[in-house]
Amino acid sequence: MPENTGLKFTMPAMRILENEHRYLSFLMEEWHALVLWFEHDQPVLEESRTQLHKLRKAILEFTGPLKKHTVKEETFFFPLLGSYIGFEQGPLVGIQEEHREIDGYIGHFLHYTEGNIDMLPLEDIRAAVKDTGEAFEVLTVHFVKEETVIYPMAEHQLSAKDKERLSQQLNTLIT
DSSP states (O other), rough: OOOOOOOOOOOOHHHHHHHHHHHHHHHHHHHHHHHHHHSOOOOOOHHHHHHHHHHHHHHHHHHHHHHHHHHHIIIIIIHHHHHHHHSSSHHHHHHHHHHHHHHHHHHHHHHTTTSSSOOOHHHHHHHHHHHHHHHHHHHHHHHHHHHIIIHHHHHHHSOOOHHHHHHHHHHHHOO
């Protein structure tokens, strides 16, 4: 019997993805604290630029593991589950759209904070930071949807052979 790790799923592949969500959530909390600083404080320009440098660094450190996690889901997990439940409608369609939405928010932030941050006016800084706040919200709900709908569906639908194959495919690091 596996020790109590706080993970909900028994299927190794789903435990891998769930554990990755825990790590990604930890990283998100770090950069979300900076987003909240912008939302709740009345920052002055110089301090905002300093915080923006920190936020950009944290987002860049987050995007690598997020991308690896997303690629694993889209390359191995979603196609397999889709072969059982379909691709045209249903939860996989929405989940994949959220992947694009998250990528859009983060990409927009990174694009607008590229170059010399020390030249950005406060209004542009706040607008860019808003994208990371939106990304955080979508990611938070997205993880809940995957863990309450998609992952349980896989545990119940996939054959033993497919569960084993998926576990082998997903058993790679995202760091």
